[in-house]
């Protein structure tokens with residue numbers, strides 16, 4: 489599986505020289521496997537979607553908070569002539585299409601998806617499912633309004649994408665079991681411990697809680713994502729340098745690697 493980190497900023501995009509190293513674009517990770525291009529979330533990182541040459545393009549949305557769908561309206565995938573399968577869990581009585589049309593319709597956006605050259609097929613998420621040879625499974629996160637944690641498995645390799653996730657004792661156990669022996673765990677560590685004390689209930693977690701899941705799951709590697717928009721490169725570097733766990737790092741936009 490080839491992984492391309494396109495955006496790992498949380499909540500709102502950031503801009504400026506102090507955000508160049510980890511990147512200011514919001515949630516978007518590209519996974520390529522079995523001839524498929526699968527995007528995890530469609531934050532502003534999706535604007536940098538490379539031409540994968542893949543005929544099959546899918547987007548798995550964790551949820552429809554702005555930072556996870558913001559890249560969609562001007563993304564290369566929507567402006568291409570490809571067919572795009574877009575998956576999103578029904579929430580609050582709204583289908584995938586209805587949730588996305590809240591962003592991509594007047595008065596928030598000039599045109600609807602039907603005006604784009606690509607053909608968008610909306611799917612109300614039903615898991616588990618297959619995308620080509622890639623097995624997709626999920627668990628419900630702990631996040632205001634709900635969010636889906638995904639696991640992708642292909643030919644003995646796997647990754648778990650746990651963003652917009654706030655730890656509880658019970659959820660940590662569930663996530664550790666869900667991420668059992670995974671090759672890569674992408675984990676929401678938006679807050680420092682001091683910040684978390686003030687932001688409890690906002691739906692995000694910390695490095696220390698991520699490291700607990702790493703231990704309990706037997707995951708081979710953890711990358712922290714959903715960086716707080718107030719954390720500059722200097723702050724993130726300081727947090728990353730404080731890690732003593734060799735399997736842990738802070739994700740940076742632009743990283744490309746295989747698992």
Ligand SMILES: [Zn+2]
Pocket residue numbers: 498499553555556652714
């Ligand atoms: Zn978010």
Ligand SMILES: [Zn+2]
Pocket residue numbers: 551553631635652691
């Ligand atoms: Zn959210």
